[in-house]
Amino acid sequence: MTTSLERIGILGAGVMGSGIAQVMAIAGHEVTCYDIAEEALVKGRETIDTGRFGVRTAVARGKLDQDTADSVLELVTFTTNWDDIGACDVVIEAVPENLELKIATFKKLEATCSAEAILASNSSGFSITALAGATSTPERVIGWHWASPVPVMKLAEITRGPATSDATVETIVRIAAAAGKNPIVIKDQPRTWGYVANRVYAGMRREAQRVVDEGIATPEEVDALLIDCFRWPTGPFSMGRGAGSGWK
Numbered sequence: 168m169t170t171s172l173e174r175i176g177i178l179g180a181g182v183m184g185s186g187i188a189q190v191m192a193i194a195g196h197e198v199t200c201y202d203i204a205e206e207a208l209v210k211g212r213e214t215i216d217t218g219r220f221g222v223r224t225a226v227a228r229g230k231l232d233q234d235t236a237d238s239v240l241e242l243v244t245f246t247t248n249w250d251d252i253g254a255c256d257v258v259i260e261a262v263p264e265n266l267e268l269k270i271a272t273f274k275k276l277e278a279t280c281s282a283e284a285i286l287a288s289n290s291s292g293f294s295i296t297a298l299a300g301a302t303s304t305p306e307r308v309i310g311w312h313w314a315s316p317v318p319v320m321k322l323a324e325i326t327r328g329p330a331t332s333d334a335t336v337e338t339i340v341r342i343a344a345a346a347g348k349n350p351i352v353i354k355d356q357p358r359t360w361g362y363v364a365n366r367v368y369a370g371m372r373r374e375a376q377r378v379v380d381e382g383i384a385t386p387e388e389v390d391a392l393l394i395d396c397f398r399w400p401t402g403p404f405s406m407g408r409g410a411g412s413g414w415k
C-alpha cells in the first residue's frame with residue numbers, strides 16, 4: 168500500500184460502525200459502510216450528521232471546521248450491496264459480538280476482498296487468532312478495538328495474533344494515529360475474552376456486582392464512589408449502559 172489514504176470498508180452501521188465511518192471520513196478516507204439492514208444505514212447516516220457526537224454538533228462546538236464536516240457525508244457510501252466491500256483496502260468489521268457471525272463474516276471477506284486487503288475486527292474481545300483462522304491469510308487479520316463514543320474516545324487497542332504481519336500492524340497503527348487515536352499494540356490471548364481494556368473492566372465490574380449483591384451499596388452509589396474517588400467520567404454500571412446505547 169503506497170498511498171496514505173485508503174478505501175475503508177466498514178461492516179455494520181450501528182453504534183460503533185457509524186462512529187468509525189465518521190472518524191475515517193474526517194481523516195479523509197473514502198468509506199464504504201455496509202449493513203444488512205437498510206434502516207440501520209439510514210440511522211447511521213443520521214447519527215453521523217445530527218447525532219450527539221455527529222459532525223454538526225462538532226462544528227457547533229468548534230471541534231470541526233465546516234468544510235471537513237461537509238466532506239464527511241460525501242466520503243461515506245452507505246450500502247446493502249456486499250460486493251461494494253470488494254474494492255476496499257482495509258475492512259473494519261463491526262457486526263454484533265457473536266463469534267459464529269464474525270467467523271462467517273471473515274470467511275466471506277476472504278472470498279470477496281483482494282489478497283492485499285487488511286481485515287480488522289472491532290470485536291470487544293474475541294480471539295484474533297480464532298478470526299484469523301477463518302481465513303487462509305492470517306497475516307492480514309488484526310484486532311482494532313474502538314471505544315464509544317467513537318468520535319471522542321482515543322482508544323485504538325490493536326491486537327496482533329501470532330501470524331499478523333508487521334506490515335499489517337504498521338498500516339493500522341498509521342491509520343489510527345492519523346485519525347487522532349492513540350494506537351497501542353498488544354498480544355492476542357486466545358484463552359480469554361477481552362483484550363486489555365475489557366478484560367480489566369470485566370474484573371472491576373464483577374467486583375462491583377459483588378459489592379451490590381452483598382448489600383453494601385446500590386449500583387448508583389458504587390458508580391458515584393468510583394467517579395468521586397478516581398475522577399472517572401463514569402462508573403462501572405453506568406459505563407455498560409452508555410456503551411450499549413452510544414451515550415445518547
Ligand SMILES: NC(=O)c1ccc[n+]([C@@H]2O[C@H](COP(=O)([O-])OP(=O)(O)OC[C@H]3O[C@@H](n4cnc5c(N)ncnc54)[C@H](O)[C@@H]3O)[C@@H](O)[C@H]2O)c1
Nearest residue numbers: 179180181182183202203207261262263264290291315410
Ligand atoms: N457498543 C460499544 O460500546 C462497543 C465498543 C467496542 C466494541 N464494540 C463491538 O463492536 C461490534 C458492534 O457493536 P455495536 O455496539 O456497534 O452493535 P450494534 O448492534 O449497534 O450494530 C451492529 C450492526 O451490525 C449490523 N449487522 C448485523 N449482522 C450483520 C452482517 N452480517 N453484516 C453487516 N452488518 C450486520 C446490524 O444491522 C447493526 O446495524 C461488536 O463486536 C461489539 O462488541 C462495541
